[in-house]
Amino acid sequence: MEDAFLNTDLEGKQIIITGFSSELAIASFQQYAVNNLIFGTYNNNKISLKNKNIKLSKLDLASENEIKEFVESIKKDLKNVILVNFAAYKFDGLLANYKVDEWDKTFDINIRSNFLLTKNILPIMIANQWGRIIHISSARGLRGSSGSSAYSASKSALSAFNKSIAKEYARFGITSNIISLGYFNYGMFKELDLKLKQKFIESLPSKLMGSHKDVSSCFEYLVHSPFTNGEKVTIDGCMD
Helix, strand or coil: CCCCCCCCCCCCCEEEEECCCCHHHHHHHHHHHHCCEEEEEECCCCCCCCCCCEEEEECCCCCHHHHHHHHHHHHHHCCCEEEEECCCCCCCCCHHHCCHHHHHHHHHHHHHHHHHHHHHHHHHHHHHCCEEEEEEEEHHHHHCCCCCHHHHHHHHHHHHHHHHHHHHHHHHCEEEEEEEECCECCHHHHHCCHHHHHHHHHCCCCCCCECHHHHHHHHHHHHHCCCCCCCEEEECCCCC
Protein backbone atom coordinates (compact mmCIF):
# COMPACT_ATOMS: atom_id res chain seq x y z
CA MET A 1 0.00 0.00 0.00
CA GLU A 2 3.06 2.26 0.05
CA ASP A 3 2.23 3.81 -3.34
CA ALA A 4 -1.55 3.76 -2.93
CA PHE A 5 -1.84 7.53 -3.42
CA LEU A 6 -0.66 7.21 -7.01
CA ASN A 7 -3.26 7.28 -9.78
CA THR A 8 -2.42 3.83 -11.10
CA ASP A 9 -5.34 3.67 -13.53
CA LEU A 10 -2.81 4.47 -16.26
CA GLU A 11 -3.20 1.68 -18.80
CA GLY A 12 -2.99 0.82 -22.47
CA LYS A 13 0.00 3.09 -23.07
CA GLN A 14 3.44 2.43 -24.51
CA ILE A 15 6.08 4.21 -22.46
CA ILE A 16 9.49 4.71 -24.08
CA ILE A 17 12.11 5.60 -21.47
CA THR A 18 15.71 6.42 -22.33
CA GLY A 19 18.31 6.08 -19.61
CA PHE A 20 16.23 3.34 -18.01
CA SER A 21 19.34 1.96 -16.32
CA SER A 22 19.10 4.91 -13.92
CA GLU A 23 18.14 3.72 -10.45
CA LEU A 24 15.68 6.61 -10.16
CA ALA A 25 14.10 5.83 -13.55
CA ILE A 26 13.50 2.18 -12.62
CA ALA A 27 12.07 3.10 -9.20
CA SER A 28 9.78 5.73 -10.73
CA PHE A 29 8.42 3.85 -13.74
CA GLN A 30 8.63 0.07 -13.46
CA GLN A 31 5.28 -0.08 -11.63
CA TYR A 32 3.53 1.00 -14.83
CA ALA A 33 4.46 -2.28 -16.53
CA VAL A 34 1.43 -3.84 -14.82
CA ASN A 35 -0.98 -2.27 -17.34
CA ASN A 36 1.32 -0.75 -19.97
CA LEU A 37 4.23 -1.66 -22.21
CA ILE A 38 7.58 -0.15 -21.26
CA PHE A 39 10.40 0.14 -23.78
CA GLY A 40 13.47 0.94 -21.71
CA THR A 41 16.82 1.78 -23.25
CA TYR A 42 20.29 1.70 -21.77
CA ASN A 43 23.84 2.18 -23.05
CA ASN A 44 26.69 0.84 -20.92
CA ASN A 45 24.84 -0.33 -17.82
CA LYS A 46 22.84 -3.41 -18.77
CA ILE A 47 19.53 -3.82 -16.95
CA SER A 48 18.16 -7.06 -15.56
CA LEU A 49 14.39 -6.87 -15.06
CA LYS A 50 12.12 -9.87 -15.47
CA ASN A 51 8.76 -8.58 -16.65
CA LYS A 52 7.07 -9.51 -19.91
CA ASN A 53 5.80 -5.94 -20.30
CA ILE A 54 9.26 -4.38 -20.01
CA LYS A 55 11.25 -4.57 -23.25
CA LEU A 56 14.89 -3.59 -22.89
CA SER A 57 17.20 -2.38 -25.66
CA LYS A 58 20.80 -1.24 -25.82
CA LEU A 59 20.80 2.09 -27.63
CA ASP A 60 23.54 4.57 -28.47
CA LEU A 61 21.74 7.90 -28.17
CA ALA A 62 24.52 9.62 -30.12
CA SER A 63 23.69 7.50 -33.20
CA GLU A 64 20.93 8.75 -35.49
CA ASN A 65 20.82 5.38 -37.28
CA GLU A 66 20.42 3.41 -34.06
CA ILE A 67 17.58 5.67 -32.93
CA LYS A 68 15.80 5.28 -36.26
CA GLU A 69 16.24 1.50 -36.17
CA PHE A 70 15.02 1.34 -32.56
CA VAL A 71 11.81 3.23 -33.34
CA GLU A 72 11.26 1.16 -36.49
CA SER A 73 11.68 -2.09 -34.51
CA ILE A 74 8.92 -1.22 -32.01
CA LYS A 75 6.64 0.84 -34.28
CA LYS A 76 4.09 -1.96 -34.73
CA ASP A 77 3.40 -1.90 -30.97
CA LEU A 78 2.99 1.87 -30.68
CA LYS A 79 -0.30 3.71 -30.51
CA ASN A 80 -0.78 5.72 -27.31
CA VAL A 81 2.84 6.73 -26.85
CA ILE A 82 4.57 8.41 -23.93
CA LEU A 83 8.19 9.36 -24.53
CA VAL A 84 10.29 9.99 -21.42
CA ASN A 85 13.73 11.38 -22.22
CA PHE A 86 15.45 10.42 -18.97
CA ALA A 87 18.99 9.87 -20.23
CA ALA A 88 21.59 12.51 -19.37
CA TYR A 89 25.33 12.98 -19.56
CA LYS A 90 27.50 15.24 -17.39
CA PHE A 91 31.24 15.79 -17.52
CA ASP A 92 32.67 18.19 -14.97
CA GLY A 93 35.49 20.50 -15.98
CA LEU A 94 36.47 24.16 -16.12
CA LEU A 95 35.69 25.70 -19.49
CA ALA A 96 39.32 26.57 -20.33
CA ASN A 97 40.24 22.89 -19.96
CA TYR A 98 37.12 21.45 -21.56
CA LYS A 99 37.57 19.10 -24.48
CA VAL A 100 35.46 19.68 -27.57
CA ASP A 101 34.60 15.97 -27.70
CA GLU A 102 33.12 16.13 -24.20
CA TRP A 103 31.15 19.26 -25.07
CA ASP A 104 29.75 17.55 -28.17
CA LYS A 105 28.90 14.36 -26.29
CA THR A 106 27.01 16.36 -23.66
CA PHE A 107 24.86 17.98 -26.33
CA ASP A 108 24.45 14.70 -28.24
CA ILE A 109 22.93 12.97 -25.21
CA ASN A 110 21.14 15.85 -23.50
CA ILE A 111 19.48 17.60 -26.45
CA ARG A 112 20.25 16.00 -29.84
CA SER A 113 18.92 12.59 -28.76
CA ASN A 114 15.71 14.24 -27.51
CA PHE A 115 15.33 15.84 -30.94
CA LEU A 116 15.97 12.59 -32.80
CA LEU A 117 13.62 10.47 -30.70
CA THR A 118 10.89 13.09 -30.76
CA LYS A 119 11.24 13.54 -34.52
CA ASN A 120 10.95 9.80 -35.19
CA ILE A 121 8.05 9.20 -32.80
CA LEU A 122 5.98 12.29 -33.68
CA PRO A 123 4.43 10.74 -36.83
CA ILE A 124 2.98 7.93 -34.69
CA MET A 125 1.60 10.41 -32.16
CA ILE A 126 0.13 12.59 -34.91
CA ALA A 127 -1.53 9.60 -36.61
CA ASN A 128 -3.21 8.68 -33.32
CA GLN A 129 -4.00 12.27 -32.30
CA TRP A 130 -2.41 11.73 -28.88
CA GLY A 131 1.03 11.75 -27.34
CA ARG A 132 3.02 12.80 -24.30
CA ILE A 133 6.65 13.94 -24.42
CA ILE A 134 8.38 14.37 -21.07
CA HIS A 135 11.97 15.55 -20.76
CA ILE A 136 13.90 15.11 -17.53
CA SER A 137 16.08 18.07 -16.58
CA SER A 138 18.11 19.29 -13.61
CA ALA A 139 17.18 22.13 -11.28
CA ARG A 140 20.84 22.60 -10.35
CA GLY A 141 21.96 22.36 -13.96
CA LEU A 142 19.56 25.10 -15.04
CA ARG A 143 20.98 27.41 -12.38
CA GLY A 144 24.51 26.96 -13.66
CA SER A 145 27.49 26.06 -11.53
CA SER A 146 31.25 26.03 -11.73
CA GLY A 147 32.53 23.15 -13.84
CA SER A 148 29.24 22.34 -15.56
CA SER A 149 29.00 24.84 -18.41
CA ALA A 150 28.24 22.22 -21.09
CA TYR A 151 25.64 20.43 -18.95
CA SER A 152 23.91 23.67 -17.98
CA ALA A 153 23.93 24.95 -21.56
CA SER A 154 22.41 21.70 -22.86
CA LYS A 155 19.64 21.77 -20.24
CA SER A 156 18.88 25.41 -21.06
CA ALA A 157 18.61 24.48 -24.74
CA LEU A 158 16.15 21.77 -23.76
CA SER A 159 13.82 24.38 -22.24
CA ALA A 160 13.48 26.28 -25.53
CA PHE A 161 13.14 23.04 -27.51
CA ASN A 162 10.32 21.94 -25.20
CA LYS A 163 8.39 25.19 -25.62
CA SER A 164 8.68 25.08 -29.40
CA ILE A 165 7.45 21.53 -29.93
CA ALA A 166 4.61 22.09 -27.45
CA LYS A 167 3.37 24.96 -29.63
CA GLU A 168 3.87 23.06 -32.88
CA TYR A 169 1.98 19.88 -31.96
CA ALA A 170 -0.67 20.79 -29.38
CA ARG A 171 -3.29 20.72 -32.14
CA PHE A 172 -2.69 16.98 -32.50
CA GLY A 173 -3.39 16.20 -28.85
CA ILE A 174 0.35 16.06 -28.08
CA THR A 175 1.94 17.76 -25.09
CA SER A 176 5.59 18.34 -24.24
CA ASN A 177 6.77 19.18 -20.73
CA ILE A 178 9.89 19.09 -18.57
CA ILE A 179 10.31 17.60 -15.10
CA SER A 180 13.25 19.38 -13.48
CA LEU A 181 14.71 17.41 -10.58
CA GLY A 182 16.62 18.42 -7.48
CA TYR A 183 18.44 16.12 -5.06
CA PHE A 184 17.34 12.47 -4.98
CA ASN A 185 19.21 9.80 -3.06
CA TYR A 186 19.72 7.61 -6.11
CA GLY A 187 22.54 6.89 -8.52
CA MET A 188 25.44 9.34 -8.57
CA PHE A 189 24.19 11.31 -5.56
CA LYS A 190 24.66 8.27 -3.32
CA GLU A 191 28.31 8.14 -4.34
CA LEU A 192 29.10 11.70 -3.24
CA ASP A 193 31.23 12.43 -0.20
CA LEU A 194 29.07 12.27 2.94
CA LYS A 195 29.93 15.85 3.98
CA LEU A 196 29.02 17.16 0.53
CA LYS A 197 25.71 15.28 0.55
CA GLN A 198 24.91 16.69 3.97
CA LYS A 199 25.72 20.19 2.75
CA PHE A 200 23.24 19.81 -0.11
CA ILE A 201 20.54 18.44 2.19
CA GLU A 202 21.06 21.22 4.71
CA SER A 203 20.55 23.79 1.93
CA LEU A 204 16.94 22.60 1.49
CA PRO A 205 14.23 24.21 3.67
CA SER A 206 12.61 20.83 4.44
CA LYS A 207 15.96 19.02 4.93
CA LEU A 208 14.40 16.23 2.87
CA MET A 209 15.49 14.60 -0.37
CA GLY A 210 13.21 13.73 -3.26
CA SER A 211 11.54 10.33 -3.59
CA HIS A 212 10.73 8.32 -6.71
CA LYS A 213 7.07 8.80 -5.71
CA ASP A 214 7.47 12.54 -6.38
CA VAL A 215 8.56 11.72 -9.94
CA SER A 216 5.76 9.17 -10.46
CA SER A 217 3.08 11.58 -9.24
CA CYS A 218 4.30 14.36 -11.54
CA PHE A 219 4.55 11.93 -14.46
CA GLU A 220 0.94 10.79 -13.99
CA TYR A 221 -0.30 14.36 -13.75
CA LEU A 222 1.40 15.29 -17.03
CA VAL A 223 0.03 12.19 -18.76
CA HIS A 224 -3.53 12.91 -17.64
CA SER A 225 -3.49 16.69 -18.23
CA PRO A 226 -4.03 17.80 -21.86
CA PHE A 227 -3.88 21.47 -20.82
CA THR A 228 -0.45 21.42 -19.19
CA ASN A 229 1.85 22.00 -22.13
CA GLY A 230 5.25 23.58 -22.73
CA GLU A 231 5.86 23.78 -18.99
CA LYS A 232 8.74 23.03 -16.65
CA VAL A 233 7.61 21.38 -13.41
CA THR A 234 10.34 21.68 -10.79
CA ILE A 235 10.67 19.08 -8.04
CA ASP A 236 13.56 20.30 -5.93
CA GLY A 237 12.30 21.02 -2.42
CA CYS A 238 12.65 24.80 -2.98
CA MET A 239 16.36 24.59 -3.69
CA ASP A 240 18.31 27.87 -3.51
